[in-house]
Structures are given as C-alpha cells and as structure tokens.
Amino acid sequence: MxxxxxxxxxxxxxxxxxxxxxxxxxxxxxxxxxxxxxxxxxxxxxxxxxxxxxxxxxxxxxxxxxxxxAMRLPFDPAVLVPILVTGPREEVGERLVRFILTITADPKAREPVLALLRSAVTNDQVVAMIREFMVEALLGRVADALGIPLLRMEAAFSQMFGLVMARHIVQMEPMASADPEELVALVGPTIQRYVDP
Amino acid sequence: MxxxxxxxxxxxxxxxxxxxxxxxxxxxxxxxxxxxxxxxxxxxxxxxxxxxxxxxxxxxxxxxxxxxxAMRLPFDPAVLVPILVTGPREEVGERLVRFILTITADPKAREPVLALLRSAVTNDQVVAMIREFMVEALLGRVADALGIPLLRMEAAFSQMFGLVMARHIVQMEPMASADPEELVALVGPTIQRYVDP
CATH class of the missing domain: 1.10.10.60 (Homeodomain-like)
Known part of the structure; x- marks a missing residue:
C-alpha cells in the first residue's frame, strides 16, 4: 500500500x-x-x-x-492517417472500408478493438476517453487532411462502427460471413459520399 | 420457492x-x-x-x-414495418433515418433501446435474441417488402445502428448535437442507396 x-x-x-x-x-x-x-x-x-x-x-x-x-489498439493514428488519406481521392471510401475489414478480420487485432467497443458502450469513463481520442487523433485529423467538415467524417465513422458491430458483435447473417470485397463494394461508396465535400 | x-x-x-x-x-x-x-x-x-x-x-x-x-421495445415491427415501407419509394431512406432519430430523441423511448444495445454488445445470450428478432421480424420483413437482398438491408441497419451509437452512446460532437434534419439529409441518401436494388 x-x-x-x-x-x-x-x-x-x-x-x-x-x-x-x-x-x-x-x-x-x-x-x-x-x-x-x-x-x-x-x-x-x-x-x-x-x-x-x-x-x-x-x-x-x-x-x-x-x-x-495503453489501450492495446492495433493501429496508431499517427501512422495510419497519412496512409489512409494518401492515394486517389476517389478511392478513399473503398480504402477506409477495406482497412477496417482487414484489421477486424484478424482475431488478434480484432479482440482489443471489440473489447474497447464493448467497454465504451457500457462504461462512461471509457466512452469519454474513446470519444476524445477518436475525434481528436483520428477523425479530426482525417477530416482536416481531406478538407471536409468533422460531421461528415463522424458520419463515415458511424457507418464503419456499425459495420464492425453488425459483422463481429451482433454477427447477423449474411453480413457476418460476407466476402470482404462484397462489403467494400457495398459500403465503400457510402464512405466516399461522406468524404466528398 | x-x-x-x-x-x-x-x-x-x-x-x-x-x-x-x-x-x-x-x-x-x-x-x-x-x-x-x-x-x-x-x-x-x-x-x-x-x-x-x-x-x-x-x-x-x-x-x-x-x-x-418483454424487451420493452418502443416499437412493434408488425406495426412499424408497413408504415416504413409505405409511401414514395425514393423517400424510404429519409423516412427510416427520420424514424430512428425521432424515436431516439425521446429519452423515454431511447432508454430501452440503448439498454438493449448495451446488453447486446456485452451479453452473448442477449445478442443472439436480438440478432434473431432483428433479422427475422424487422430486417427480413423490410427487405421482402422492398424486394432487396437481406445483405443490403443489414448494411442499412449497420448505418442506423452506428448513427445511434455515435450520437447517443459515444456522444461525439458535432454529431451528438446536430439538428435531426441535417442528419436526415446527410445519412438518408446512404440508406436510400442500400435499399435501391
């Protein structure tokens, strides 16, 4: 003591x-x-x-x-953000969806993310940390790099967050077993629309 | 006993x-x-x-x-689905987003939904119940009424689920305080794209 x-x-x-x-x-x-x-x-x-x-x-x-x-996140925004925003602007949507599906396809990388999502929705202290980190270090930075309002980036986040929840936590079929590239084709244009100013 | x-x-x-x-x-x-x-x-x-x-x-x-x-849901799919799929087909996206924003704007209606989402992500038994109910009673029925594949309806669900989480559980700004009609204009077209076969 x-x-x-x-x-x-x-x-x-x-x-x-x-x-x-x-x-x-x-x-x-x-x-x-x-x-x-x-x-x-x-x-x-x-x-x-x-x-x-x-x-x-x-x-x-x-x-x-x-x-x-500390949160055992499988990615570092400082490394990630430049990668995500580099490349043809018209492919940002696909790139973001492919990234989130790839990282959550690997159980070792997925578990800390799901654990964080779980504690975020049940623990007010954790949710405050996640919110501040997400908005400041991740979404705000991507929005700046793409020159779009933060609200549009948060809409894109909400789609990717929901996609991960539906596929890996709720595990609803056919989404849970869908081919990643089918989901990239289905959801990529949603993200693209949000990030097109 | x-x-x-x-x-x-x-x-x-x-x-x-x-x-x-x-x-x-x-x-x-x-x-x-x-x-x-x-x-x-x-x-x-x-x-x-x-x-x-x-x-x-x-x-x-x-x-x-x-x-x-039993789950104290603030809506009954048997009543809800016909309402949601009635009206101009090109307005289904807006209608669904407006519905979900309206129902979650009222704290009394929102709390049971959030409680269910919270227990769904932390309790495997609850998540199985929710999944079966959602897919069978809600998403499958809307997909049938609209004549679209279930996967597209699940993509629409994932966006609305993520929207509710980002706005009411993560409470990230500016999304948490955004005007509902601004969100309908932003997210409605996403849902419309998913439900357009």
Whole structure:
C-alpha cells in the first residue's frame, strides 16, 4: 500500500526495461480513466508512474502513442492517417472500408478493438476517453487532411462502427460471413459520399 | 420457492390482469434468454408462466408481440414495418433515418433501446435474441417488402445502428448535437442507396 513512499523493494522483483514500460502503461490507464484523453498529460502520466517524462517520450513518443499502447489498439493514428488519406481521392471510401475489414478480420487485432467497443458502450469513463481520442487523433485529423467538415467524417465513422458491430458483435447473417470485397463494394461508396465535400 | 406447486397464496397478494401479464413477461424473458427468439414458442412461454397459451395470444397476439413487450421495445415491427415501407419509394431512406432519430430523441423511448444495445454488445445470450428478432421480424420483413437482398438491408441497419451509437452512446460532437434534419439529409441518401436494388 505504502510501497511507493519508501525506497524498499520486495525481493525477487527485478525492475528492468519492460517493467518501466509496464509501469508507465499502468499509470497511463489510470490517468486516462481519471482525466480523459484531452486533459491527460505526459507529465502527469510520468509522475503517476514515478519516472521522468523523458522516459515516457522515449518509449511512446507522444500522448497518443501512450494511449495506443495503453489501450492495446492495433493501429496508431499517427501512422495510419497519412496512409489512409494518401492515394486517389476517389478511392478513399473503398480504402477506409477495406482497412477496417482487414484489421477486424484478424482475431488478434480484432479482440482489443471489440473489447474497447464493448467497454465504451457500457462504461462512461471509457466512452469519454474513446470519444476524445477518436475525434481528436483520428477523425479530426482525417477530416482536416481531406478538407471536409468533422460531421461528415463522424458520419463515415458511424457507418464503419456499425459495420464492425453488425459483422463481429451482433454477427447477423449474411453480413457476418460476407466476402470482404462484397462489403467494400457495398459500403465503400457510402464512405466516399461522406468524404466528398 | 415451492410456491408454484401448491394452490396456497400469500395473503395480501391479489392476482389480477396485470399480474398475469407480468407473469407471462417474466416467463418470456427467461425463455427468450434460454432458447433465443427463433426457438422460443408461445406454448413454451405459457407453460413457464403457468397459463393457457390462449391467454398469451390474448395479451400479446404473436411471439413478436411478447418479445416487444418483454424487451420493452418502443416499437412493434408488425406495426412499424408497413408504415416504413409505405409511401414514395425514393423517400424510404429519409423516412427510416427520420424514424430512428425521432424515436431516439425521446429519452423515454431511447432508454430501452440503448439498454438493449448495451446488453447486446456485452451479453452473448442477449445478442443472439436480438440478432434473431432483428433479422427475422424487422430486417427480413423490410427487405421482402422492398424486394432487396437481406445483405443490403443489414448494411442499412449497420448505418442506423452506428448513427445511434455515435450520437447517443459515444456522444461525439458535432454529431451528438446536430439538428435531426441535417442528419436526415446527410445519412438518408446512404440508406436510400442500400435499399435501391
């Protein structure tokens, strides 16, 4: 309980690189849950983890990077967004739908996403974190890159979110077993319409 | 515990119309949870409630009617579907989006829907019931009435489901506060495209 006050450590516990990283992520989860994504800071997470802020930057680069690792997201918006918005503008819809279907086709990548969706709809604290992260780090950035109003990007998100829910959580047939390319052809034009200003 | 075996009743408990109705609904919730919507029968629900099947028909007409009442759904597909598919075919998209936004705008009607969505994503038994009911009583029927493949109707559903989640559960701005008619104009054409064969 008062372990963090004293310098003493239990025998057999060997702090090392992975331990520090884990300590930061544990602290980050608590801070994000308490303050939400917007108000959380690298400094605050470092303080809660008992490490220097430079270490947090070293391991995770940005606050978003900490969030992605803490929530075990299978993608990093900082990497993802430029990929999604690069390429022919008239193919953005297909590209986004294909991306979301590909990432959720792999059970290992899908599970953290579904876990996050599940806790988002049942836990107000989690939903606030997700909302702030989604809007700021993902949707806002894509909307800016494409030069469209945020509302249109949120409409596109709502379609992809519903698609993942219907296919992988509700698992309604024939959608659950549909060929991904059939869904790209069906839903891609919806997203394209939203992102065409 | 063994109350149902004997004819004895506790004093002060006056069984009446509403009591029988409540008994049927309690039994129905257990049966739907155990067997799912497809395999549940009026006969089975009546047996579990200790009443004659004719009484279940009297109160709720159909198995769907029992489900709607047991789940406290704010709409009955048997009533709703004909309304939704009546009128100009080119306005079906707008009509569906306006309906879902109107029903979820009223907190009293919204809460049971959100509660159902929440338990659907976290409870496998509930999700199976919802899936069977949605596909059989709602989406399949609309798809038939419109003469389109079920997959297209499920795509339309996924968009409306995502819209309700983004607006009322994730509550992302500006979507959460957007004017309903702005959303009808934005999302209506998506639904229209799905239901145009």
């Amino acid at each position: 008062s372990e963090s006050r004293g310098p003493g450590r239990r025998p057999g516990r060997r702090p090392g690189v992975s331990d520090t990283r884990g300590q930061i992520l544990t602290a980050a989860r608590a801070i994000f849950a308490e303050k939400g994504f917007d108000k959380a800071t690298i400094r605050g997470i470092a303080r809660a983890a008992g490490v220097d802020p430079a270490l947090v930057h070293h391991y995770f680069d940005t606050k978003e990077g900490v969030f992605v690792a | 063994s109350e149902s075996r004997g004819p004895g009743r506790r004093p002060g408990r006056r069984p009446g119309v509403s009591d029988t109705r409540g008994q049927i609904l309690t039994a129905a919730r257990a049966i739907f949870a155990e067997k799912g919507f497809d395999k549940a029968t009026i006969r089975g629900i009546a047996r579990a409630a200790g009443v004659d099947p004719a009484l279940v028909h009297h109160y709720f007409d159909t198995k769907e009617g029992v489900f709607v009442a």
